[in-house]
Amino acid sequence: MSKGTDETMTTSIPKEEITGRIEKLRSRLAAAGLDGALFHYGVDIFYFTGTRQNCVLWLPVTGTPVLLARKSFSRARQESLIEDVRPFPSSKDLPQIFGENAGKIGLTYDVLPVQHFNFYRSLLPHREFQDLSAINRDLRSVKSLWELDQMRMSGKLLADAFSRIPGLLRPGMRELDLAAEFEHLLRRAGIGGYLRIRGFNQEITGIAVAGGNAALAGCFDGPITGRGHWTAAPYGPSTDMICEGQPIMVDYGGFYNGYIVDMSRVFCFGRMDPELEHAFSASLAIQEWVRENLLPGRTCEEIFAGAARMAEDAGISANFMGHPGEPAKFVGHGVGLELDELPILAPKFKVPLQAGNVIAVEPKFLFPGKGAVGIENTFNVTEKGGELLTALPDDIVCL
């Protein structure tokens, strides 16, 4: 039955979550010499308030946070766990929101457009602004127990969807048909169609690509982009028919209560080239080694280096993590409210892992003209190594 009223939607965030996040942010702000944070980006505002209406959030180190709602004020007021929700004020009234003591204000320079920045700079001429991006992303990279529960559920639902892929595969279907079928299934389950990416210029649909198309170079900051159907959107599935013997790479994110997990599996009509089978075995070995090393204190760069070494030992380092010569420069990436969270298992990332980091590990190998093989699962970093959130057999499913 359609409710047709202003009732609360599916799920919500416990109030203590929000309080805890704000407390952690405040100590980071204070340590950075900032008087407050001014958030503009939808996902960030959702993280600190529980609402993803179009708002601006002023979060001072001391004093009450204020949520300024552009659209919709009524839904923001209803959904927000921050109590002080107001309609977005006129430019004349905006400065007084910040009070006298807010001399240094943090902003997320990684996503804020220059036009918005200039608006606030001209409105608040005697304040100093500072980039808050690193602090913001760092805070989000460690998941709370409650967040881990959301991500476990996200993993369970996505793995369940992946388990139904063999039933969707039919000889003669096009990449686009497989994508359409799988997205239909994800959408009906309420977990499809919401992939959020923070990185500038990053866009992707789900990846259901076969054979050489999976091994093309591409615009996406991941190992696999696909050919795509349009030059205007050169990623994801194409109208090419999936052929016997081709590895079919299916790489999708799921979404539960805002939280994204990421997984990939390989399917095949008939048997695959032995070279690809060898590479797939190497992927599994790398994944297992990385999983064992997803321990607090291990650094991102040492994990990447270990994985890269294993690819080299397998004699296929040129094919590791991308089209030869144009690889993605990581073997795993943080996930959470966004597909591209911290930490990143990549060279030069000296940051040590922490318990509660959630990382999609995706060792993959690309063979131009032949296809891509590999594995992707999402893990939680614990004292015992990676806890698998996307439980489903890793094997290639041959049909």
Next chain:
Amino acid sequence: MSKGTDETMTTSIPKEEITGRIEKLRSRLAAAGLDGALFHYGVDIFYFTGTRQNCVLWLPVTGTPVLLARKSFSRARQESLIEDVRPFPSSKDLPQIFGENAGKIGLTYDVLPVQHFNFYRSLLPHREFQDLSAINRDLRSVKSLWELDQMRMSGKLLADAFSRIPGLLRPGMRELDLAAEFEHLLRRAGIGGYLRIRGFNQEITGIAVAGGNAALAGCFDGPITGRGHWTAAPYGPSTDMICEGQPIMVDYGGFYNGYIVDMSRVFCFGRMDPELEHAFSASLAIQEWVRENLLPGRTCEEIFAGAARMAEDAGISANFMGHPGEPAKFVGHGVGLELDELPILAPKFKVPLQAGNVIAVEPKFLFPGKGAVGIENTFNVTEKGGELLTALPDDIVCL
């Protein structure tokens, strides 16, 4: 058959298109006293080069444009109609790309994040930067004859998909089921899943919403947002069942060769409330009046004012274009490579229409607890009034 090679993808842009666009931009840059434009945003780069790889484009008023490819260089080189394509240089080598004479550089401040802006500012300390957003958006708002052909095809394909909705509707289905079915159909046709929105913080999935859910206030800058399934993504379809007598509002964009058109239709199991039928008739009358006035020289604000007056005359101005008290402030919006192009049929937009503006006209009325009715079609502005690009009967389809 999967090609599995680096062949050209579906469709392409004629070289003269690109040349013409660059010429037009150059005269606008010169008139604004700028020495060149530095584009970063994927859609903008696609418009001026024909490739949507992840690149930066330096387009000087005099001299050769240079495309600097971050990822993928090989695909950018293959797809670009600009000849000088290079891998993105090191920070040390980047300044010399711009030469000595580029003192004033235009950037699209509407989308460029502050972090990127600061990177270029520190790298090019003796240059001046200026906002290019208005010029960029204005250029795009007038479509060439070739672009109009793409948009006609986009409209034809989307209208064809809409014509199949009655076959998807089944009593007892949920909003999410209808969305999943329709998106499946769009995806298989290669026109679904690519909706691009330029506005900061704007995100939406397709809208397949019924009854009171369609009449909720929402975060999206349009008349209808929907309830959504998650507080984390409060838009689009929910798991509510579609009931008899409820107007079912289906509002989706289509995509052909990069070009987006937008349309909506209303469906219903059984008969609708006479109040809603009255409002639907008013929508059709407003659409027809607007269509007649989509003439070069008419201003956006006078068209909006005329539409608003007709809503008032019908006695339902409080319900016009949104949840009462929180309406969208327009009756039509430009479409093209993005869903939110110029011009906008809105108050205070004094800009006169030009032949080749393409506008989605969407007079709609929202009745809290009951639902939303209205119409949306995409029109090309001509000397004879709006040319319909999304031809399909406007009537409510009762099942």
